[in-house]
Amino acid sequence: MNFSISSLLITCIVSTLLIVLLNFLLTTKKNYRFVRSNVIIALSFIIIARLCLPIEYRFTKTIPIPFLMNPLMTFLTYPLILDIPIYVILISLWILGILFNLVRYIRELLYLNRMLKKLEEQSEICKIKNLLPDYNGNNYDVLITSYCDSPKVLGSKKVIILPNIHFEEDKLQIILMHEIKHIENHDYYIKQFVNFLTITYWWFPPVYILRKNIDLFDYYGVRSPLNTAK
Incomplete structure (x- = not known):
């Protein structure tokens, strides 16, 4: 098992397709009659697991795509500032973005806890x-x-x-x-996990759709007793 640019690219492609499918299932009301909640839960779990482990597995079968990967690797390895390859700069920006969003999110959690204490009083x-x-x-x-x-x-x-x-x-x-x-259902902790996933993949637009879908499933899906209440 190893992490590489190709494994990250495959993760993004697969996750995007699955997130689009999940979004379609959750936003089309007629699907509620045909798609069971277990399917939605399993699909969400697969997406989250893939994003958590963007690596190549031993059983992975690599499909060569030279017309895509060769120009991409040439671009990413091109020395830019102070002969630093572009991929190193992008990874550095990725890490800085994670740190920035993490600090901001921790501040929001602390503020939320302070407001809750005042609310209790x-x-x-x-x-x-x-x-x-x-x-x-x-x-x-x-x-x-x-x-x-x-x-x-x-x-x-x-x-x-x-x-x-x-x-x-x-x-x-x-x-x-x-x-x-x-x-x-421990929904708070599920949301926190998805939020940290969003912080990690802050540059990946489909992850924001995933977060919205998790909230949508949480409030309007079959996990809620509201859709069975008379």
């Missing part, structure tokens, strides 16, 4: 069973606040945030069960 705190007496699952905390306009699970804490408005009982149950599903 200024919100009414209760338990799910206070709102749903017949609920038998994990009794997570619920923050009721006027600083939020929609239900959500914020950050890594297993806390549900509700806007301070009146919900009918059946609608409140659907909302809370939906947010509980987010917690129990």
Whole structure:
């Protein structure tokens, strides 16, 4: 197993095709009747695994494409500034981009955690069973606040945030069960992993489509109880 320019190129081509397919399956409503959630999950896993391991495997069969690879290698190995090959400059820019986006993302996470602490101090705190007496699952905390306009699970804490408005009982149950599903599916950590993948491949446009697709599947796919609720 080894990493090379050709393995990275193949990874980008394969990932692009699979991301386009995933996007088609998730954005075309008529596909929901024919495509099972397991197919979407498996396809997402294949894409993520390929991007995580852009290498040539021992069982990989190389297909020579001299009309493409020869000019590409000539361009990448061409000495540019101070006789530094272009591929070294591009790799350096890749690493700098990762560091820049990583620092910015860590700052956003720290800011989010600070805002969550302030929100806890200024919100009414209760338990799910206070709102749903017949609920038998994990009794997570619920923050009721006027600083939020929609239900959500914020950050890594297993806390549900509700806007301070009146919900009918059946609608409140659907909302809370939906947010509980987010917690129990570990959606926060899945999103963080995809975000770090996006940080790594910041120069690769299809990875942003992948992140959007993961969010789309998370909120509107079959993992959510909303599409089965009456």
